[in-house]
Amino acid sequence: MKKILQADQLKLKRSSLLIIVLLVPLLILAYELVNFTYRAEFVEKQAEMFGAGSMWMFLLYDNSLLFGLGCPLAVTLAASVIANIEHQANGWKQTLSMPISRGKIYLSKFIWLTISLFLSTTIFLIGMVLLGKLLGFEGNIPLVLLMGDCYGMLITVLPMMAFQFWLSMTIKNQAFSILIGSISAIMGLFLAAAQTTRWFPLAYPIQSSTVILQYEGIGYNPDFSAYLVINLILGIILIFIGSRHFAKRNVQ
Amino acid sequence: MNEQILMTNDLTKKYMKHTSVDGINLRIERGQIYGFLGPNGAGKTTTIRMLLGLIKPTQGTIKIFGQSLKKNRLQILQRIGSLVESPTYYGNLTGRENLEAVRRLRDLPEKRVNEVLEIVRLTKVANRLTKEYSLGMKQRLGIAVAMLSNPDLLILDEPTNGLDPSGIQEIRELIKELPKAGMSVLVSSHMLSEIDQMATQVGIINNGKMIFQDSIERLRQKRKPLLKVGVSDGMKANEILKERKLKANLQGDFLWLSQTEPAFVSEINSILVHAGVSVYRLEEVTKTLEDIFLELTGTEGSL
Numbered sequence: 001m002k003k004i005l006q007a008d009q010l011k012l013k014r015s016s017l018l019i020i021v022l023l024v025p026l027l028i029l030a031y032e033l034v035n036f037t038y039r040a041e042f043v044e045k046q047a048e049m050f051g052a053g054s055m056w057m058f059l060l061y062d063n064s065l066l067f068g069l070g071c072p073l074a075v076t077l078a079a080s081v082i083a084n085i086e087h088q089a090n091g092w093k094q095t096l097s098m099p100i101s102r103g104k105i106y107l108s109k110f111i112w113l114t115i116s117l118f119l120s121t122t123i124f125l126i127g128m129v130l131l132g133k134l135l136g137f138e139g140n141i142p143l144v145l146l147m148g149d150c151y152g153m154l155i156t157v158l159p160m161m162a163f164q165f166w167l168s169m170t171i172k173n174q175a176f177s178i179l180i181g182s183i184s185a186i187m188g189l190f191l192a193a194a195q196t197t198r199w200f201p202l203a204y205p206i207q208s209s210t211v212i213l214q215y216e217g218i219g220y221n222p223d224f225s226a227y228l229v230i231n232l233i234l235g236i237i238l239i240f241i242g243s244r245h246f247a248k249r250n251v252q
Numbered sequence: 253m254n255e256q257i258l259m260t261n262d263l264t265k266k267y268m269k270h271t272s273v274d275g276i277n278l279r280i281e282r283g284q285i286y287g288f289l290g291p292n293g294a295g296k297t298t299t300i301r302m303l304l305g306l307i308k309p310t311q312g313t314i315k316i317f318g319q320s321l322k323k324n325r326l327q328i329l330q331r332i333g334s335l336v337e338s339p340t341y342y343g344n345l346t347g348r349e350n351l352e353a354v355r356r357l358r359d360l361p362e363k364r365v366n367e368v369l370e371i372v373r374l375t376k377v378a379n380r381l382t383k384e385y386s387l388g389m390k391q392r393l394g395i396a397v398a399m400l401s402n403p404d405l406l407i408l409d410e411p412t413n414g415l416d417p418s419g420i421q422e423i424r425e426l427i428k429e430l431p432k433a434g435m436s437v438l439v440s441s442h443m444l445s446e447i448d449q450m451a452t453q454v455g456i457i458n459n460g461k462m463i464f465q466d467s468i469e470r471l472r473q474k475r476k477p478l479l480k481v482g483v484s485d486g487m488k489a490n491e492i493l494k495e496r497k498l499k500a501n502l503q504g505d506f507l508w509l510s511q512t513e514p515a516f517v518s519e520i521n522s523i524l525v526h527a528g529v530s531v532y533r534l535e536e537v538t539k540t541l542e543d544i545f546l547e548l549t550g551t552e553g554s555l
């Protein structure tokens with residue numbers, strides 16, 4: 001498996017994957033930087049109104065919507081880039097006539113997708129810490145909450161990763177999977193807005209934050225652990241189904 | 253020497269109602285260069301995809317190295333190198349990196365990369381991005397990938413596609429050398445002349461059906477010269493020859509006979525002239541392999 005991962009790593013060289021990995025966290029961080037400097041007064045008032053314990057808490061609350069929308073988009077694009085490397089190279093017939101099980105080939109690429117998103121969320125994590133320090137937020141850095149937001153997202157977005165990856169791997173035209181991914185991300189936003197539909201797994205990334213706004217103000221998200229458990233299990237099931245289907249396909 | 257390394261039984265692939273490959277029984281023995289010949293759309297690539305386990309046959313079985321492909325796909329693929337149709341190349345990588353990616357996948361020794369680059373003469377351009385390669389260079393890269401693992405069976409689908417004449421010559425010489433190292437080769441082509449120059453065994457496929465499978469010598473025997481006789485009255489001449497138990501074939505204004513020795517030719521001439529038929533042409537005609545091919549396929553001009 002290590003060899004397959006190394007081969008896939010080489011195939012990703014000079015691809016646009018790195019740009020996508022950087023794009024989403026940097027855009028959100030840039031937005032927050034502008035928000036907390038140019039609109040500092042407004043932000044402080046809002047933080048007070050929402051009863052945020054600290055500016056850290058407000059930052060966590062403020063970016064969860066953008067991150068919940070941006071992360072599924074990053075997933076969509078990264079899955080597309082990784083799969084498209086083989087499509088574009090006319091590579092499936094070569095790669096799949098190697099003496100390697102198709103399941104492993106599928107899994108190796110999925111691991112690279114996971115690594116990409118891990119990098120993306122880690123950059124976001126580091127970026128948030130730096131942002132807080134730069135702007136002189138008071139109080140201790142709530143590292144557990146920050147990490148929960150970032151890596152929790154990685155788990156709530158797992159079913160979406162599994163589905164988008166399967167789409168991009170099996171359908172050559174990447175415009176299709178990117179369209180589906182974008183619609184899903186926006187659907188998630190709408191589903192999350194209503195009390196009943198917010199329990200759809202598709203709506204979890206949007207709500208995947210350690211803190212949320214409640215009647216009493218910004219506080220811990222009581223549903224977060226449920227989201228994590230449900231989407232972790234769902235994600236693993238979808239990865240399994242996707243790889244089984246991939247292994248049985250005819251290769252053109 | 254007569255070890256069968258590849259054997260298919262009634263191999264069939266249907267797409268919807270269209271049968272692309274129709275009950276093929278391929279037989280390849282160790283050390284053979286098997287030329288798989290057929291016009292475009294005959295079913296060569298479809299057959300090869302099935303041999304590599306890329307697509308599943310609708311019907312029939314495949315045995316390679318004595319094992320069932322269905323049951324032992326990975327073990328069999330371990331000993332095969334292949335190039336299928338238009339070449340695979342990762343345009344964002346150099347030629348060397350392309351080979352390195354395959355080397356890692358197959359877990360082969362590092363020195364093989366330089367060896368195969370040398371064999372296909374890509375060493376000079378090995379560090380250039382493959383998206384800048386010409387079609388011929390991409391094709392040679394594909395052959396290098398196929399040879400990387402030093403396979404026992406090399407499957408090359410139209411390997412000379414897009415190569416210039418000197419490139420074709422090079423690849424041909426390369427392929428002819430392979431059996432010396434114990435390798436067997438399945439090479440497909442739509443050009444008879446190409447197969448004629450390198451294959452030891454020929455299988456001809458047309459419309460999904462195998463219409464000829466034998467040694468190249470047997471195919472060449474079909475090329476024996478014929479005697480073409482132009483006469484004033486074909487019907488009458490044919491009757492006269494028949495009376496003398498000489499088998500002739502009347503086609504249009506010409507009679508075709510299967511012997512061309514000088515004594516035989518003058519005898520025919522004298523018989524006909526004495527019987528009052530005027531002979532205006534006596535010609536020895538050698539059928540080209542193309543003629544034979546067209547005869548077999550019955551698809552004139554489709555090559």
Ligand SMILES: Nc1ncnc2c1ncn2[C@@H]1O[C@H](COP(=O)(O)OP(=O)(O)O)[C@@H](O)[C@H]1O
Pocket residue numbers: 252267270272290291292293294295296297298299
């Ligand atoms: N995926 C497919 N779906 C439908 N028809 C196909 C498919 N692949 C090949 N064919 C048909 O099968 C026939 C044989 O094609 P192919 O094996 O590529 O021929 P060759 O390699 O000899 O030129 C053609 O008529 C082609 O249109």
Ligand SMILES: [Mg+2]
Pocket residue numbers: 293296297298337409410
């Ligand atoms: Mg073909």
